[in-house]
Amino acid sequence: MKKIAIIGGGIIGATLANYLNTEKFEVTLFDEGIGQATGASAGIISPWLSKRRNKKWYQLAKDGAAFFPQLIQDLALDSSIYSACGTLLLREESSLLSLAELAEERKLDAPEIGEIRLLSPEETAERLPLLREHTSLYVSGGGRLNGRSYLKKAYQQAQQHGVTVVKEKAVVTRQAEQWQIQTQNQTFLVDQVAFTSGPFVKPLLEPLGYIVDIRPQKGQLLSFETPLKNSGDWPVVMLDGEADLIPFQGGKMLLGATHENEGMWDLRPTEEAFHQLVDGTRHFLKDPTFFQQLSPEYLIGTRAYTSDFAPFFGPLEDDPSLVVASGLGSSGLTTGPYIGYLLAQYFNTQNWETTHYQKPIDLYVHK
Ligand SMILES: Cc1cc2nc3c(=O)[nH]c(=O)nc-3n(C[C@H](O)[C@H](O)[C@H](O)COP(=O)(O)OP(=O)(O)OC[C@H]3O[C@@H](n4cnc5c(N)ncnc54)[C@H](O)[C@@H]3O)c2cc1C
Structure with a gap:
């Protein structure tokens, strides 16, 4: 039986582990749990209103959002992990009209976008009572994913499906025709x-002789326990500016x-982040001091x-045993x-064709 090592159990690695054919492969997933972006993330799944011009990225993000119903079924995700709660975009009325047009255009080949509705200030506040009256655009297909709970469930499912999980840092070196994975203990x-x-x-790839086009960026997020216990059905809100709710x-x-580009690998919480996020939200709230009165937990990732x-993914051209x-x-x-999921299909079938989703991988990783 061939052996596969997955180095990194964030959302990609944990999902890959679930879709690999474990009757054909012996699979080990390694994760050291530091700087995990997935566990620190906000959880917004709503790519259709993005104004990014990269068409390949949009195709990938659109198909990524359309993949969720299958993922929910395959990994048995309940509503505490993923919820199709809809998305509200708060903007001035003039920019909402052009966004609504873009959404209608994109809906032609992305029906999962669902209902698209311009909401009056009163309707917006009705959808999410924490907000003051403001015009918004509502799309019903938007969702939210709890990154931490997703990983917990995906690890459990992968282990049930025969994958071994090693919670240690891994170092990879070439050993003749194989790869050696060294952890502290094994x-x-x-x-x-x-x-x-x-x-x-x-x-990880530089010691193997590869030049990799990647830079780290620090991201901080605030998590509040509020007294608003009926918040489960409220939509995700993309506020005008940096902060989302x-x-x-x-x-x-x-x-x-x-x-924070200059924050790079740093995982320490800062007061500046609190002010940026809380002050950036005040203006949209019925009670502008709502979050100021609560003390948050910080979620920080890289x-x-x-x-x-643009993302890159797949087998390397000079060595297809490296993905x-x-x-x-x-x-x-x-x-x-x-x-x-796509990477698992590569391992399971050895076929690979994703030029509609990305540029050639050697633009990002090469010797
Ligand atoms: C604050 C924040 C908010 C975000 N909000 C959103 C959002 O709303 N919507 C959205 O779509 N995306 C969001 N993102 C982005 C999203 O979280 C990331 O793009 C995604 O999680 C990246 O997943 P990944 O699997 O590539 O990497 P990661 O989740 O970073 O996982 C990589 C894993 O590899 C492990 N690892 C690294 N080196 C080793 C080693 N040598 N040995 C063993 N393990 C190793 C790390 O410990 C880590 O667990 C957000 C990100 C952040 C930081």
């Missing part, structure tokens, strides 16, 4: 390796997220970006599960 020899380690693909069940609410902000995936930036909860 040594493994495998035939194929998937590097799904977020920004850490760079320090993501209500979860039982009064839990996230405010996120910062994008995003991976390429120079053109990489990274550069998901700030939309990896949306694209990550689908990328994990």
Whole structure:
């Protein structure tokens, strides 16, 4: 039986582990649990209103969002993990009209976008009583994914499906025709390796002679336990500006997220982040001091970006036994599960064709 090692159990690695054919492969997933973007993420799944011009990225993000119903079924995700709660976009009326047009256009080949409705200020406040009256655009297909709970469930399912999970840092070296995976306590020899380690693909691949186009970016998010216990059905709100508001069940609410290029690998919470996110939200709230009165838990992760902000994933051209995936930036909860699924199809069938989703991989990883 051939052996596969997955280095990195964020959303890509954990999903990949679930879709690999464990009757054909012996699979080990390694994760050291540091700087995990997935566990720190905001959870917004709503790519259709993005104004990014990269068509390949949009195709991937759109298909990534459309993949969720299958994912929910295959991994038995309940509504505490994923909820199709809809998305509200708060903007001035003039820009909402053009966004609504874009949404209608995109709905032609993305029916999962669902209902698209311009809401009056009163209707907006009705949908989410925490907000003051403001015009908005509502799309019913938007969802929210709890990154931490997703990983917990995906690890459980993968283990039930025969995958071994090793919660240790892994170092990879070549050993003749195989790959050696060294952790503090164990040594493994495998035939194929998937590097799904977020920004850490760079320090992992460089000793193997590869130049990798990845830079780390720090992201901070605030998680509040509020007394608003009926928040489970509220939509995710994309506010005008940096901050987004993501209500979860039982009064839990996230405010996120910062994008700190100079923060790089740093995982320390800062007061500046609190002010940026809380002050950025005040203006949209019925009670502008609502979040100020509560003390949050900080969620902090490291995003991976390429120079053109596009993700890359798949087998390397010079060595198909090495598979990489990274550069998901700030939309990896949306694209990550689908990328994990596509990588599994590669291992299971050895066929690979994704030119409609990305540029050639050697633009990002080469010797
Ligand atoms: C604050 C914040 C908010 C976000 N909000 C959203 C959002 O609302 N919507 C959205 O779509 N996306 C969002 N994102 C982006 C999304 O979270 C990421 O793009 C996605 O989670 C990346 O997944 P990944 O599997 O590539 O990497 P990660 O989740 O970073 O996982 C990589 C894993 O590899 C492990 N690893 C690294 N090196 C090693 C090693 N040598 N040995 C063993 N393990 C190793 C790490 O410990 C880590 O667990 C957000 C990100 C952040 C930081």
